[in-house]
Amino acid sequence: MRFTISREKLQEGLAAVASAVPSKTTLPVLANLLVQTTEKGIRISGTDLDIAVSTEVIADVEAAGAITIPARKLSEIARELPPAPVKISAAGDQRITLECGRSKFKLLGLPKSEFPSFPAVKFEKALRIPSGDLQKLISHTAFAASTEESRPILNGVLWELRPEHMRMVATNGHRLAKMDVPVKTASGPSSDLIIPPKALEQIRRLFPAEEELEVAQGENHLGFRSPFTAVYTRLIEGPYPSYDQVIPRDNDKYAIIDKVALTGALKRMSVVASDQTHRIRLSFNSGMLKFSVSTPDLGEAQDELPVRYNGDPLDIGFNAAYLLEILRYLPTEEIRLTFKAPERAATIEPEGWSDSAKYLCLLMPLRLVD
C-alpha cells in the first residue's frame, strides 16, 4: 500500500474518526485506525465497538492496500508535520513508513484482518433525512438522557420515525426533553429506535447541516451515511418507558418569563442552594415570581422577578441545576412554564417560536419540606 495525501486532508480525516477511538481498551487493535485505499483516496475508520466512524478523504494512491495504524501516534505526528505532502506506505502487514518533507517516521501497525468488521447495515432501503433536522433534534434533546447505569434504557435517546414527523425524546426520569420536526418527503415505515447519545453527538458533529443522510437499520445497529462519511451505532434494546403518559395535559397555571432574567436569578440562588439537591423554591403570584433558598449550615437567599403569571398562587420546588440546563437549550427570549400543583410535572416551552419544530421540556419538582 502506498499513497500521498496533503497534510490538511490527513488531519481532516483523522479529526473525524479520532473521537470514535477508545482511550482505554482491552482489545489492542481498537487503539488503531483502519486505513484503506479507495478509488478516490483513502478511507479511515475507527471504532470502540459501540460506535464506528469512517470517512473518506482525497489522496493520490500509488498502490492499493489496507493496514491499521496506532490512532493516537498518527494524530500526534500529523499535528506536528511541516506543510508538505505526506507519503504513507506499508511494507507487509505491520510496518508503516510516513514521510513528509525531510521528516520520516516508521510505525508498527497491526494486520487489517484483526480490525473488527463494520456492522452489516444495508443501505439499499435507506431513508433519506436532512442532516439539519437531525442536528436540531439531537442538540435539543440528547442532553436530557440519563448517565446513571441503573436503567440502561434511559441512557439512550428515543428516535421515533413517523410518516408525518419525527421526534426525539430523552429523559433521566427527573427531566425530559422532546422535539418534533415535520417530515417533508414521505419516508419509510414507522419505527422507534433508541440510540446512545455518544453516537448522536458524532452524527451532529460530522455531517454538515445541508447534507442529506442515508439512514439504514441492521439487526442491532443503525447506520448513517453521506457520500464521504459513515457512522454506525449499536442500538439500545427497548421498550422505552411510556413517556407520553407523564406529559401533563391539564396544567392550568402558566407563567411567561424572560429567559435571561430567569437564568440570572437561578444562578444567583444556586450559590446558596444545597450541593446535593440544588433545591430552590419558586413562588408564583400574579405579576411576581419570588425565589427563595434556605440551606441548613449554609444560609439563605431571596430574589424577585416580574413575570406574567396566570393562575392561583403556587409554591413549587425545583432542582435549579436541571432548570438552568433546560433554559440553555430553549431557543426563544421568552419561555412559557406551566403547572398543575407543587408535586406534579411542570412543562417548559419556547414562547413565540416561529419554527416548524415543536419543543417541550418537562421537569419534575422537588418536594418542599419545611
Next chain:
Amino acid sequence: MPRILLADADAFFVAVARSVDPEGAGKSALLIVGGRPGSRGVVCSASYETRAFGVRSAMSIAQALRLCPDAMCVPVPRQACSDASRAIRRVLERFTPVVEGASIDEWYLDLGGTEALYHHESLDVTARKIREAVKTETGLSLSIGGGSNKLIAKLAAERAKPSRSPAAGGVWIVDEGSEPAFMNDVTLAEIPGIGPKLQERLRGVGLVTVRETLAHEMPTLERWVGPKTAAWLHGRVRGMSATAVEYRDRSRQISREETFGKDIADASKLVSELRYLAAKAAGDLRAAGLAARTITVKLRTNDFETHSAGRTLPDPVESDRGVAEPAVALLEKLRAKHRAPARLVGVSLSNLTSYRVTEQLTMFEAPAVEGVVPERERDRDLSRAVDRVREKFGDDAIRTGPPRRVPIGEKGAKKPRSS
C-alpha cells in the same frame, strides 16, 4: 504539634453490665457478656479475670464456659451500653469539639489549638482531667493514649490500660520527638491494619517487631510484601499516620442479626426471620434520618461457616419493604449455595446517605431489577406511618403479618440482637 488522644473505655460492656445489675453481675469477678449460658451467642466482652482463663471476645459462649466454668454469663445490655457511650461522648465534647467516635467505646479527640484554653499544661495533665471527669460523671474508666497522630494515640492507649501498665494511672502520652523510641517497643501485631494474614507473611521473613522491621530498607520490604503494602508498612512502623480526627457521630453501618436458639432449616421460616430483622434495621435507619444503598446479608450455617452477599441499589432505600425485598433475594442466593441449616442470619445496611435525596419526584416508577420491585413512595409512606404508631403505642403495637412468634401485644417477644 498536633495533640491527639484516644480514649478507650476499659472493659466497656463488662463495666456497663455490672452497673445495670450491681447485685448480680456487679459482684461477679468472673463475668462474660454476650449471652446466657446455654445460649448460642458469642462473647462480646469478658472481665479481666476471665481473660486470664483464655476467654476472648468472639468466642462462642459454650467454649468460653468450658475454659472458665465458674464465670457468670449475661446478655449484652444494649440500651444501657448506648446510653453510657453517649454519656461519655458528652463529657468528652466539653473538652474539645473535635470528637470522632471510632466505635461504641473508643473516641479520638483532637486537642490541637486548645493549648491556651488549658493554660499550656501538658497533654498528660489534660488527659488525666478528662479521665477524672468521665469517671465522676459516668462511673466508667477510660484508658487514654496521646501523641502526635491517631496511630501513636491508639498504640499509647494500649500501653495505658491498667492490665498492661498498672502504674500508668490510665494515661500514656508519647511526647513529641520520642515517637521512634516508643515505636521500637511495639510489635507488628499491635499496629492497626496488620491483621493475622499480614502478620503471618511478615513472620515468614523474620519480622515480628517494629524494631526488626526498621532494620530493612524499602526495596527489601517491597520484595517481601509488594510495593503498596511496603510503602504503608514503612510509614506505619515509623509511627506515621496522616488521617485527621474528624467529628463524627454517625454510624457508617446499621445492622441487625440473630443467632437462633435452634438451627433453622426451613426456608420460609428463615425468610420470615430475615424480614423481621430487615424491618428492624430499616427502623433504625429511619430513626437516624438515613437511607441506605448497600444491603448485605449474612448467613452462618450450622457448620460455623459464615457467608455473605451484598448488593448496591441504584437508589437509596429506607422503607421496611425497600430493605427487606433485596435482603430476601440475597438470602435466596446464599441459600442456593449453602443449604445447611442456618445458625445465624443478619442484615447490614451501608453506603448511608441522608434521605433527603428522595425529595426529587420522578416520572416513572423504577422497574424491577433481578425480580426485586424497587422501593416506591407508598412504601416510604407506609413505613413512616408505622413508625408514628410505634412511637406512640410501642414497638409491638403494629407488625407486618404473618405473625412471627408471639402474638401481637403479648410480652416476651424475643428481641433480636443488634450490632
